Amino acid sequence: MLEKTGIATREQIEKLLPSPGRRAEGPYAVMECFQKIPCNPCSTSCAFHAILPMDDINDIPSVTPDKCTGCGACAAVCPGLAIFIIDESKGGGTGTVTLPYEFRPLPGIGETVKAVNRAGEVVGDAVVTRVLPGKKTKTPLVTIEVPLSLVHEVRFIRCEAHQEEDPSVADTLREIPAPPQTADIGEQDDEVVICRCEGVTLREIRDLIREGYTTVDEIKRISRAGMGPCQARTCGPLIAAEIARMTGEPLGSVAPSAHRAPVKPLPIEFFLGGDTE
Ligand code: SF4
Numbered sequence: 001m002l003e004k005t006g007i008a009t010r011e012q013i014e015k016l017l018p019s020p021g022r023r024a025e026g027p028y029a030v031m032e033c034f035q036k037i038p039c040n041p042c043s044t045s046c047a048f049h050a051i052l053p054m055d056d057i058n059d060i061p062s063v064t065p066d067k068c069t070g071c072g073a074c075a076a077v078c079p080g081l082a083i084f085i086i087d088e089s090k091g092g093g094t095g096t097v098t099l100p101y102e103f104r105p106l107p108g109i110g111e112t113v114k115a116v117n118r119a120g121e122v123v124g125d126a127v128v129t130r131v132l133p134g135k136k137t138k139t140p141l142v143t144i145e146v147p148l149s150l151v152h153e154v155r156f157i158r159c160e161a162h163q164e165e166d167p168s169v170a171d172t173l174r175e176i177p178a179p180p181q182t183a184d185i186g187e188q189d190d191e192v193v194i195c196r197c198e199g200v201t202l203r204e205i206r207d208l209i210r211e212g213y214t215t216v217d218e219i220k221r222i223s224r225a226g227m228g229p230c231q232a233r234t235c236g237p238l239i240a241a242e243i244a245r246m247t248g249e250p251l252g253s254v255a256p257s258a259h260r261a262p263v264k265p266l267p268i269e270f271f272l273g274g275d276t277e
């Protein structure tokens with residue numbers, strides 16, 4: 001189910017929750033991180049050692065609820081935006097959800113926003129009670145108050161009125177240049193960055209083609225274009241298009257770069273038989 005929809009089931013969420021007694025005591029972290037991926041900032045960020053050490057970086061994080069204070073430090077550093085701080089101890093039939101919110105403008109304290117579930121559906125209204133701007137981590141945390149019945153449902157907010165009112169949001173989006181398309185690569189300025197992961201410009205690609213590097217793999221090896229986290233998803237077709245344009249070869253005859261399956265990173269001593277020197 002999760003693999004097909006990206007949405008965790010109720011059973012999967014319930015397995016992550018602490019005991020009812022711990023839930024009534026105060027805030028706690030829920031880590032909706034279900035797959036083995038090479039990632040561990042949550043574990044290293046917890047000053048209370050509430051997240052079990054991840055001996056293997058691919059381990060799935062696991063919280064010890066009795067050590068967790070609900071401070072939210074882990075939620076602010078999780079690149080997967082997968083950590084939520086839940087507080088069911090307030091009483092009065094409401095609880096709070098603290099969630100990562102990487103949009104601008106940030107909502108204001110006291111603002112009523114739409115509460116959204118994991119499927120992106122609006123399930124009710126929520127009131128913003130705290131906003132941490134995330135100056136250091138770049139991930140703001142927004143705390144909202146919702147009916148207690150929704151604390152395990154709501155995982156995002158929509159501030160529609162706020163965004164419609166603020167023209168700077170639309171202006172900012174207009175200012176972000178779209179990446180070039182393969183069809184118009186020839187019209188592009190030399191200084192356009194073709195490989196955003198490795199910061200390689202079109203000028204560098206063109207210089208290499210003039211020097212005689214006329215396959216995507218050759219250019220990748222010599223410039224590092226395509227070796228970053230996106231693994232040439234964006235720059236690969238653009239480099240192929242520029243090779244075709246400059247050499248006059250049909251685009252279909254320019255071989256794409258070799259792709260390898262993602263593998264787990266290994267320390268260099270693994271290849272040296274344990275020798276670390
Ligand atoms: S909320 Fe704070 S104490 Fe709890 S796991 Fe995250 S960093 Fe640790």
Ligand code: SF4
Nearest residue numbers: 033039041042078080
């Ligand atoms: S930081 Fe977030 S995505 Fe990475 S392992 Fe921890 S919970 Fe999962």
